[in-house]
Amino acid sequence: MALLFSLIFAICTGPGLSESSPRLRLVGGPHRCEGRVEVERDGQWGTVCADDWNLEAVAVVCRERGCGEAKEPLSGTAYLPSEDNEQQVLIQDVSCNGLEDTLDQCKKTEDGFNCWRNHTAGARCDNPESSIPPVLESVRLADGPGRCKGRLEVGHQGQWSTVCKAGWNLQDAKVACRQLGCGRAVLTKRCCSKATQGQGPIWLSQMSCSGQEATLQDCPSGPWGKISCTHDEDTWVECEEAFDLKLVGGDSLCSGRLEVLHKGVWGSVCDDGWGEKEDQVVCKQLGCGAPLSPSPKARKTYGLGVGRIWLDDVYCSGEELSLEQCQHRFWGFNDCSHKEDVAVICSE
CATH class of the missing domain: 3.10.250.10 (SRCR-like domain)
Structure with a gap:
């Protein structure tokens, strides 16, 4: 007599499976890929007898469940249902070659059962969730x-x-x-x-x-x-602290002496080789529009800087999104004094 399996909810299927495939589950284990093998008939779940149960059959179960590699065929009292939840044996004498997509495709006996209660088939597969890292928020x-x-x-x-x-x-x-x-x-x-x-x-x-x-x-x-x-x-x-820059000493955030942040310390920029394209990159990075005029001397308008002079001989094409992307000497290497600090005036 053919097995009839009800379709109560949708399941994900592997290669070669269709929505009409019988349902199978692993029950009582530590995760969905290990436990007692159960199949469904006429809306009722039942067990599989462990007669001739082997690793090839477990490989099919693991494949059907979308689990990892087959690890071990379980039988006997492993994950045995409780006596108050006694279930009927629905399949016995299972014979698989290990290549089937579902347990239903394996040879088996579906009636005339002769199986002891403590001879229930189980399966242990790799748990795929254990190898998937959780989301680091x-x-x-x-x-x-x-x-x-x-x-x-x-x-x-x-x-x-x-x-x-x-x-x-x-x-x-x-x-x-x-x-x-x-x-x-x-x-x-x-x-x-x-x-x-x-x-x-x-x-x-x-x-x-x-x-x-x-x-x-x-x-x-x-x-x-x-x-x-x-x-x-x-x-x-x-x-290192993220690269940052600012204009200080002016009447807005878009004008003043240029300072850049490196290793958590603010320092000035030497005006050797500095020109309009370098001004363009600074104004762009600050969201301050376009440069208004050639760079003034900071010492005359915004005062002398103090501390480190981080950058010298800066060269930009004007296309860079950040001054950090422009060419320059090694951080901190310069032959300047603060009398040569860069200042920038932007339009916004």
């Missing part, structure tokens, strides 16, 4: 001197968690700094003193970034949450 550097230095923490489902230093290196830190919108990674180390250690769960370790990824979410890592670390091994990351 946010990243931050906590308890540092600024937003670009501190103890690395990732956010998931409204909770912050630290990252174990095991396997962490400068390539991983490079990705974290990029995701934070900070400058280049300059230091990563084991964190922290007892007073500044993280609290709560440690979700990630064994990160393995190439350094080119946009976010830590894109990097391979060890199993999520299966961590043998303690908070003595929390990760500390230091990035």
Whole structure:
């Protein structure tokens, strides 16, 4: 007698399956890819007898369930239903070659059952969800001197968690700094003193970034949450502050002596080689329209700068979106004094 399977809800199907395929599930295991094998007939779920049950049959079950590799055929008392939830045996003498798309395609006996209650078939497959990293909603550097230095923490489902230093290196830190919108990674180390250690769960370790990824979410890592670390091994990351610039001393944000931010310190720019195209890039980056006039001498209009002179011999094509993209000497290398500080006046 042919099996009739009701279709109560839609299921996702693998290659070769159709919406008319009988339904199958794994029950009682730690996840959807391990447990007692059950099939449905006439709206009722029943078990599979473990006579001749083997790894080939489990491979078919794993494929039908959209799980990973078949690990082990289970039988006997593994995930046995409770006595008050006794179920009828619906299939026995299953014989698969391991290549079928569904258990229904395997040879089997569907009536005349002779199977002991404690001889129920089960299956253990790889759990695909265990290899899919959860969504990291946010990243931050906590308890540092600024937003670009501190103890690395990732956010998931409204909770912050630290990252174990095991396997962490400068390539991983490079990705974290990029995701934070900070400058280049300059230091990563084991964190922290007892007073500044993280609290709560440690979700990630064994990160393995190439350094080119946009976010830590894109990097391979060890199993999520299966961590043998303690908070003595929390990760500390230091990035350079993001490049920034400003005009100071003028009567608006769009005029004044030019200063740029590097390594968290503001400094001026030498006017050697500075001209209209460089003015254009500064005004564009600040959202201040176009330059109004050739750069004036800052010392005459906006006063002398103090501290570092970060840039010298700057050359721009005028097409750059940021002054950081223009050519210049190494940061901090110059033969200037503050009498040569750049000033810019923009139209807006």
